[in-house]
Amino acid sequence: MSEKNRDGKRNARQRLAVEREKQKAAERRRRALIVGASVVCVLGLAAVIGVIAANAGKNKSSHNAGPVVAPSGAQGKDSLAIPVGKDSARATLTVWEDFRCPACQAFETAYRPTLHELTDAGKLRVEYHLVTLIDGNVGGSGSLRAANAAACAQSAGKFRDYHDVLYENQPKETDDAFADNAKLIELAGKVQGLNTPTFQKCVDDGTHDSWVAKSNKAFQAGGFTGTPTVLLDGKNIYQDQSMTPAKLKQLVEAANRR
Structure with a gap:
């Protein structure tokens, strides 16, 4: 095999290795984004749940268990x-x-x-x-x-x-x-x-x-x-x-x- 052919194959392998490394890096970034997005969604959901729970607590306390007092003149x-x-x-x-x-x-x-x-x-x-x-x-x-x-x-x-x-x-x-x-x-x-x-x-x-x-x-x-x-x-x-x-x-x- 000529020196030229060997150099060509070596360069091709190097390019392939570089390309594979790029793909791996891209895959790592994609997974990181997915995980990050998932965390944001969970945190957002937790925040929503927290707000709902807080409001539910407020509403529960507001709807007190006191006597039912109708306003003057209420009918029906x-x-x-x-x-x-x-x-x-x-x-x-x-x-x-x-x-x-x-x-x-x-x-x-x-x-x-x-x-x-x-x-x-x-x-x-x-x-x-x-x-x-x-x-x-x-x-x-x-x-x-x-x-x-x-x-x-x-x-x-x-x-x-x-x-x-x-x-x-x-x-x-x-x-x-x-x-x-x-x-x-x-x-x-x-x-x-x-x-x-x-x-x-x-x-x-x-x-x-x-x-x-x-x-x-x-x-x-x-x-x-x-x-x-x-x-x-x-x-x-x-x-x-x-x-x-x-x-x-x-x-x-x-x-x-x-």
């Missing part, structure tokens, strides 16, 4: 409904809502003028049921705290105005700003005559926490799947894609003509 089964409007109204709208729920805010924004008009005219009675769906879905306690504060406002005779203020100042769904009682008390300042020592104590003490928890259990037992759930004389109108404030007004006026 187990006194779980807060009524707005006259009892003599011929049509009844039942609303299951969560103050952290963006869809509830959208419903309120679109339908509020019509609801106010119809209730003020004595044609419609609205029964509000307060739930804590968002607390359960994303964690936190803002749904519970806001619902308790709204119940405190009901006892003060200021539910509807405070109800509207809460939706007008609703934080983003993932922002648990309503978990802060001081924030809820501050917002009460927007309702004339509401921000009193009695109201503040009711909010800070969580007077109606167990009542809200019972309302939420009733929501689950009813088989409802989301908020808002809106029923006109028992019929779910929120699922009606053709429903509008004008159509709702027509239905209510028709009920009052019967």
Whole structure:
């Protein structure tokens, strides 16, 4: 074999060895990345689990085992409904809502003028049921705290105005700003005559926490799947894609003509 051929084979072996080493190094890097990514995922999952556990602890303590204290004027089964409007109204709208729920805010924004008009005219009675769906879905306690504060406002005779203020100042769904009682008390300042020592104590003490928890259990037992759930004389109108404030007004006026 010529010297030239031997050199060629030797160079080929060297190139092959170098290439194999590169492949091994690449494989080592790939495995390191996989392991690293796995660690990040596990750590991220652990962090999520930690947050959920922490929030669960908060929610558990917030849903205290104290007596179920319904707000003044609450009606219906187990006194779980807060009524707005006259009892003599011929049509009844039942609303299951969560103050952290963006869809509830959208419903309120679109339908509020019509609801106010119809209730003020004595044609419609609205029964509000307060739930804590968002607390359960994303964690936190803002749904519970806001619902308790709204119940405190009901006892003060200021539910509807405070109800509207809460939706007008609703934080983003993932922002648990309503978990802060001081924030809820501050917002009460927007309702004339509401921000009193009695109201503040009711909010800070969580007077109606167990009542809200019972309302939420009733929501689950009813088989409802989301908020808002809106029923006109028992019929779910929120699922009606053709429903509008004008159509709702027509239905209510028709009920009052019967």
